[in-house]
Amino acid sequence: MARLGREVRPVSYPRGEIRASDFRVVEVEVRPLRRGEVLVRNTWTSVDAALRLRLRERAPAGYFPAFPLDEPMDGIMTVGEVVESRADGFTSGDTVWHASGWRDYAVVEAERPALGGVGTLTKLDVRSAPPQAHLGPLGASGLTAYAGLFHVAGLREGDVVWVSAAAGAVGSLVVQLAKLGGHRVIGSAGSDDKVRHLVADLGVDAAFNHHDGPLPDLLREAAPDGIDVYFDNVGGDHLEAALGALRRAGRVVICGMVSEYGAQTPPPGPGNLMLAVTKGLTIRGFRGSDHTFLLPEMRRRMGSWLREGRLRHRETVVEGLAQAPAALAALLRGDNTGKTLVRIEDVPHRGNADH
């Protein structure tokens, strides 16, 4: 008796904001396992701003390819439980992560590299952290924050660090990692609630709501003597303000440019790049998936900090697989705090005996 599963598929590439009509949920028959594969019932699936880059005709050069229309979305981090295994090293009941998200049942080839290695099927240790933490601080978000701050930024003692989208999945980790490193940290976000969260829960030294005034003024107030490192999740006016505020030999780490993801035509870049020359600045873009060699180290260290309570993380949980597109739209609007997750409901086994 074949098992039925559900998949969220894009049916059109959104123009600007994401709409429910850009997706549909389809019921599909789960095919029998081949040798080397496992069947996973997904319990949590990730919602990431960068998915927007793949929800268009062509993804940017060098990035993962665009999601084909009307097919399951491959390359989204997901946590689940193994239901059946024909692969060595995996047995029924194992908690795993993999990259076949936005569906409730996934057939996953055990050895197949996914998402540059981050998303390859991996058994998770869930004794000390709940499974969904492996989609946030112990997963791709954690890797991105850890690699960006400790391996890309060229952090030096005493650096003043500004993080934008600081209440987001990655930003909220970056600000805390920078604080653990003894830095003065400025966080910015798009709502007063987030600003309160940054100060009260995440311990930043100064925070501002970027809607509250011209960015250069807000930044000058938060960091009167300038900044040394800017961790960019936003792009656009934020990047331009950072170039203005950076001190000599300052560094920009570009993790993402969420302000531009929905644009029909790319907005122009910062008009003050010449400051990179006059101030000797370094601007580096990076992807967490280029740093998979750091995964074991990151999980060990972040795991300790989480257990010791030195690292906090918040989740925005959306209930039900069908809500994944709405969750992404909310994330891109700036509505969410911390890691955005979809909890996938357990639909009683549906079979189709006659199929």
Next chain:
Amino acid sequence: MARLGREVRPVSYPRGEIRASDFRVVEVEVRPLRRGEVLVRNTWTSVDAALRLRLRERAPAGYFPAFPLDEPMDGIMTVGEVVESRADGFTSGDTVWHASGWRDYAVVEAERPALGGVGTLTKLDVRSAPPQAHLGPLGASGLTAYAGLFHVAGLREGDVVWVSAAAGAVGSLVVQLAKLGGHRVIGSAGSDDKVRHLVADLGVDAAFNHHDGPLPDLLREAAPDGIDVYFDNVGGDHLEAALGALRRAGRVVICGMVSEYGAQTPPPGPGNLMLAVTKGLTIRGFRGSDHTFLLPEMRRRMGSWLREGRLRHRETVVEGLAQAPAALAALLRGDNTGKTLVRIEDVPHRGNADH
């Protein structure tokens, strides 16, 4: 009897293109030397695109300050002969460089740092190279090319290198240094004559005139498999094209952005900076004067290459101090090849006995 000298002074900040009326030549009395000073008769003075950054109300943050109006321009590399010395280590007849350019007689304080150290009064070895070479390949242009390519770009074996404004003072050295390092080198310039010079005299592997078509197409033709390093002297559309052509982990070294120096309002930056994230690119701005520690090494190595004929350099020489502004205007228009220099004529001693 006081000696009279001439100075070229800015009298208004140019709007867009530089005009003769933005400057005037004034005759001034050369003041008597104090202890620790030397009097230099300047023989050659430098003309550099970056001077344009200081010919405005405010220079960019982090750069040398704007030239005050109706004062001699301090901070322009110049070569001359010591006429009189009250400083230890300098005697009449010495050939020196210093930073009090665009005038025929300069009183220079021997120990006073100028131009971040590059322009501090220095005795030159003119046995193996003519004095004016110390304003080009053995001076600030040489230091900028050498530091940018060998210390900022993070060159790796096999890198394909694109250099814009490749027939200019810095670019023409960068292409040759990259060739000496065994790299495939693409040079671009703004005229067919310059393109011929790049191929025939400087040995680049491919060259194009950027007026000949859309830059991405020209670049694709010259480097079908992409580039690894872009040495930017131009900014604007050149930088944007480079970001498109760079391969994974590529690097941009921004030396200058001559396309933007005359703009009344800064033009927008590249609209494709997101490629820095997806391709893991590094963009670094720098100034030669931040690398004065490399001066001795650079002069030794570049000096050898020049003597061995492995490094060639061309000069655009303009005759007469009063022509310096016109020389700068021509340089900024893209008219000049190699290092632009003004040869300062020897005006017979003029004294004013009654003064």
